[in-house]
Amino acid sequence: MIDFRSDTVTMPTPAMRKAMANAEVGDDVYGDDPSVNHLEAMSAEMYGFDAALFTSSGTQANLLALMSHCERGDEYICGQQAHNYKFEGGGAAVLGSVQPQPLNNQADGSILLAEIKAAIKPDDIHFAKTRLLSLENTIGGKVLPQEYLAQAQTLAFDNKLKIHLDGARVANAAVAQNIEISEITQYFDSVSICLSKGLCAPVGSILLGDERLIGKARRWRKMLGGGMRQAGILAAAASLAITDQVERLAIDHDNARYLAEQLTNLDELSVDLSLVQTNMVYVQVATGLDTALLAAKLKANGILISPSATIRLVTHADISRQDIDTFITELKRHLTS
Numbered sequence: 001m002i003d004f005r006s007d008t009v010t011m012p013t014p015a016m017r018k019a020m021a022n023a024e025v026g027d028d029v030y031g032d033d034p035s036v037n038h039l040e041a042m043s044a045e046m047y048g049f050d051a052a053l054f055t056s057s058g059t060q061a062n063l064l065a066l067m068s069h070c071e072r073g074d075e076y077i078c079g080q081q082a083h084n085y086k087f088e089g090g091g092a093a094v095l096g097s098v099q100p101q102p103l104n105n106q107a108d109g110s111i112l113l114a115e116i117k118a119a120i121k122p123d124d125i126h127f128a129k130t131r132l133l134s135l136e137n138t139i140g141g142k143v144l145p146q147e148y149l150a151q152a153q154t155l156a157f158d159n160k161l162k163i164h165l166d167g168a169r170v171a172n173a174a175v176a177q178n179i180e181i182s183e184i185t186q187y188f189d190s191v192s193i194c195l196s197k198g199l200c201a202p203v204g205s206i207l208l209g210d211e212r213l214i215g216k217a218r219r220w221r222k223m224l225g226g227g228m229r230q231a232g233i234l235a236a237a238a239s240l241a242i243t244d245q246v247e248r249l250a251i252d253h254d255n256a257r258y259l260a261e262q263l264t265n266l267d268e269l270s271v272d273l274s275l276v277q278t279n280m281v282y283v284q285v286a287t288g289l290d291t292a293l294l295a296a297k298l299k300a301n302g303i304l305i306s307p308s309a310t311i312r313l314v315t316h317a318d319i320s321r322q323d324i325d326t327f328i329t330e331l332k333r334h335l336t337s
């Protein structure tokens with residue numbers, strides 16, 4: 001199957017499978033797993049933090065961050081399109097008693113600084129306490145400008161807020177700008193990074209922060225059932241995601257651009273090429289086109305897409321240039337028949 005639905009579908013690399021088979025392990029709840037300890041120490045060091053925590057998923061890493069920055073009755077400011085607002089089941093509210101304050105995302109994915117400033121609640125018994133600003137990079141495949149991150153950090157600092165990055169795809173943001181990941185993470189008090197998307201690990205994310213924050217997060221992780229035992233089997237693959245898989249994201253980005261350019265030749269579809277910045281292509285479909293039927297026809301030919309009025313196509317390690325050509329050929333055939 002050629003699977004354009006997400007980069008989460010990537011398979012672990014042969015090197016990862018080998019590392020998993022040979023991983024040294026221990027009981028990580030006792031802090032005894034050398035492979036987990038290595039992953040946490042290495043990622044903290046590489047991304048400029050005191051400490052790191054290996055988590056079962058990006059959703060868990062974000063939830064732990066929100067619950068560790070905020071207490072019951074506090075709130076976090078985020079985008080309407082933020083994954084940790086819209087796509088994580090309301091976890092911060094449900095499990096943390098933390099209120100989200102969502103604000104509109106601009107076309108480039110940013111939230112206007114003036115709107116953030118205006119949403120910070122004064123110290124008044126009527127209001128939740130605004131504690132945290134949460135940004136996402138990349139967001140919908142788009143890269144937030146470095147200058148914007150610096151300004152957001154200053155705004156947060158001046159207003160005594162902490163600042164979190166949902167950096168599920170921060171490696172894509174770094175590669176797209178030809179900078180180090182640490183140049184992005186430097187602006188944040190905490191960062192979550194998915195290792196199981198474009199970076200190909202089978203499972204897991206990391207949360208980065210200072211010792212105090214990661215200590216709190218470790219406690220919440222245990223309570224939420226995320227204390228894993230011989231997790232080094234997973235951490236061994238996750239370490240290779242960080243060391244071996246970042247550079248090749250440039251190939252995914254080139255492929256996404258190539259895919260987008262091919263798609264603009266088709267009358268029924270349109271793509272805003274300015275929004276194709278990393279590994280995602282959002283395709284607007286002509287009204288009346290039945291995308292569920294199109295998806296079913298493609299599936300019969302070995303191609304998976306998620307049907308929607310706006311179709312998101314994601315390039316990743318398991319999609320080649322040739323796969324894209326196959327997809328375009330099939331698409332042309334089905335659109336004209």
Ligand SMILES: *Cc1c(COP(=O)(O)O)cnc(C)c1O
Pocket residue numbers: 056057058059060062083084136138166168169194196205
């Ligand atoms: C995928 C994703 C997450 C959550 O990761 P899971 O491992 O699927 O729970 C969080 N934030 C963003 C921006 C994501 O794309």
